[in-house]
Amino acid sequence: MTAMTATNGFFLLLLVVAVGFFSANVQRLVGYLRLGRLDDTRWGDVPTRVGNLLTVGIFQSKIFRDSIAGPMHALIFWGFLILGAGTTEMLIAGVVPGFGYDAFLPAPLYRGYVLSQEAFAAVVLAMVAMALWRRLTKRVPRLEGAETHPNDPLLILSWIGALMVTMFSVVGGSDGSGGSSGSRRVWRWRSLVRS
Numbered sequence: 001m002t003a004m005t006a007t008n009g010f011f012l013l014l015l016v017v018a019v020g021f022f023s024a025n026v027q028r029l030v031g032y033l034r035l036g037r038l039d040d041t042r043w044g045d046v047p048t049r050v051g052n053l054l055t056v057g058i059f060q061s062k063i064f065r066d067s068i069a070g071p072m073h074a075l076i077f078w079g080f081l082i083l084g085a086g087t088t089e090m091l092i093a094g095v096v097p098g099f100g101y102d103a104f105l106p107a108p109l110y111r112g113y114v115l116s117q118e119a120f121a122a123v124v125l126a127m128v129a130m131a132l133w134r135r136l137t138k139r140v141p142r143l144e145g146a147e148t149h150p151n152d153p154l155l156i157l158s159w160i161g162a163l164m165v166t167m168f169s170v171v172g173g174s175d176g177s178g179g180s181s182g183s184r185r186v187w188r189w190r191s192l193v194r195s
Contacts, residue, residue: 002097011094068134072127076160079124086117086167125164132157 055061060077064070085101093099102110134140135153 004095004097008095008097015091015095069131069140072131072134075127076124076131079120079127082116082120083124083167085113090170121164121167125161125168128157128161128164132161 058081060070060074063073089099089101101113105113132154135157
């Protein structure tokens with residue numbers, strides 16, 4: 001690993017500020033939750049609650065009631081779970097020059113990781129495009145309530161799409177010379193395709 005540069009220091013400062021804003025927002029939301037009544041029954045049936053977390057929260061069982069939006073939503077959600085590993089790698093590499101999972105993961109596992117990142121980013125981008133198309137061309141009655149602003153979903157989907165395009169731009173805009181984590185990933189991706 002190389003020495004920290006001014007760019008890395010600036011990135012660290014931005015990261016600390018962002019974490020600070022996030023922490024303040026979480027504390028604000030927790031404060032709202034504490035205004036409610038304490039209900040100790042939430043700890044009563046832990047196995048059922050864990051089962052619900054897995055089936056409804058992680059595996060998105062309820063969202064599949066809608067045969068079109070369900071798979072789109074679930075694939076975007078699962079994509080972000082998988083892409084969280086790559087985001088973590090990029091954040092650490094922004095502060096610690098030369099950092100990459102390739103330094104401590106076995107080569108086959110790292111190739112699988114790279115493949116998962118690229119594949120899920122493409123899937124998320126495709127699902128966002130489908131969701132935007134559906135939002136802009138179809139009138140879905142359950143999505144047109146008075147409590148939602150009509151542009152909120154468009155803004156969210158646009159930001160998710162922009163995030164995926166940015167990721168591909170950063171990773172794909174490199175020549176593979178090994179300068180950053182993203183460029184190392186392109187280099188590994190090219191070698192993965194060749195192997």
